[in-house]
Amino acid sequence: MEATASWEWNLELLGCWQLRRGDEPIEVGFRQQRVITVVALLGSRSRTFVANLLWPENSESQAAGSLRASMYRISHELPTLMQSAGHRLALGNRVAVDVHSVRQLVRDILATGAVTPPTAATDVLCSADLLPGWYEDWVIFEQERLWQGRVAALEALARHYLDRGDNARALAAAGAAAAMEPLRESAHLLLVQGHLAAGNRASASAAFGRLRAGLDRELGIAPSPRFTELLDLRTPLPARERDPG
Template structure:
């Protein structure tokens, strides 16, 4: 990238002369080792080919997980997805905000996909780690909480599955004033061995018996949806 373009991108709110001066200072402060971080070719700057850029590694890894590129079962799951900070924390330039959110969403989707794959492989402890990494990044992300419940159910821990659902339902009500999705309640309703309850002529009679019993066990209706779930 030309120096002028790079300087204007990194320091857009100052004069061109000031921006180029800031760029020169930054380049001068870069560590000097056997392998340079940035190559200078006249007025053009480029990242050294041998340099490992964490953003590039994250992008390749996450896209591979989401696309199913890594051959299952994972011999070495890409657990590097479990940790990581947002892109350039503290920067508020427009280009950073867009890239930061794109990478955050990509990582969250990759964590969901990785967790589901690990559940299928019976590696529930690692699946739980992936799910909680997603929750730490976004506490209100339902898909990550569904994975936690799925892990508990896969392990036969029905009580913990119910407890986590109840915790998330309370959190969602307190923060957003809404209920978990019907997909979440169906996940529990289809997997729990509740006996069929007698049907009553009230507004809940059109809901599956398993979901009605789930509602009672959690102390209230699990959803405001009253149509039949096929």
């Protein structure tokens, strides 16, 4: 994760919304939080864009007025946190945002298949929930995008560790991806492969069984043949499905 010692402001969007100046938590009003969060997540945007995004049910002039009021409070109560260049809004130059570090971690892993040092990467990806409890459409879109990036990065880590024979880390990453997406076959396939590489066939079969039960319960489908081939399964049908003759 990104070091924050040189930053004036630290904005936390993972787990809960929190702004700190140095080590001191700062109270921020609801509307101001939303304005700050838009530019933290989406980058520099025009005033019109931010106003219409945050106050979609208001007229354009009303939305612009609400944004001006919020920006007035931000500029006076939180100087240097945000900057305005012409009609555009952006964060100041000395603001660290925790989600930016996770996004960069995801990009690095997807680009190379690994991360250095690897120790905390899986834990970071597991715990990086973006603004839980926020339900605006634009936030939900960013939550889902980060979620899918985290799962893909965990799978990439699992493949990387499997290729290098690091079964413990491979199982941790694959297990985390499977826990986040219980019906995602690619994650469970890596989990099964990790158990088999570690010599734990029973654990591999149990992981497959959980996926099969989940797919049947939620979607009424069976796992792909890749699992049968990998485990060399010849699982009989349940008694209720057998031909009575």
